[in-house]
Amino acid sequence: MSRKRIAITATAFAAATLTAIAPSASAVEVPARTIIDCQSASFYTGYDHSTNQVWGYKRTLYYGDGVGHTPGKQEVTDTGWAAIQDFGPDDWGYVRYECLGWY
Numbered sequence: 001m002s003r004k005r006i007a008i009t010a011t012a013f014a015a016a017t018l019t020a021i022a023p024s025a026s027a028v029e030v031p032a033r034t035i036i037d038c039q040s041a042s043f044y045t046g047y048d049h050s051t052n053q054v055w056g057y058k059r060t061l062y063y064g065d066g067v068g069h070t071p072g073k074q075e076v077t078d079t080g081w082a083a084i085q086d087f088g089p090d091d092w093g094y095v096r097y098e099c100l101g102w103y
Contacts, residue, residue, distance in 0.1 A: 031068030036061045037101025044094045052079050054094050
């Protein structure tokens with residue numbers, strides 16, 4: 001096989017692979033709107049599944065702050081931490097599930 005043919009084949013394979021694993025813009029789903037229903041709730045960057053602990057304190061969220069969490073789509077850990085999107089600064093993290101109020 002010629003070098004040119006190998007390069008074309010490799011390029012086509014790489015493009016097909018990236019297309020298969022990259023989500024399309026239309027695949028992004030905005031989580032369901034809810035509010036923080038506790039007086040205050042600590043918001044963390046991530047959750048370590050090996051230790052069952054949150055890490056990276058970001059800030060405190062307060063009663064009425066708008067956040068997003070879609071039950072069944074965003075994670076709720078065995079220890080009660082829910083993955084949420086804070087609509088204020090538009091970032092993701094973890095907060096206690098019992099602090100999410102539904103309306």
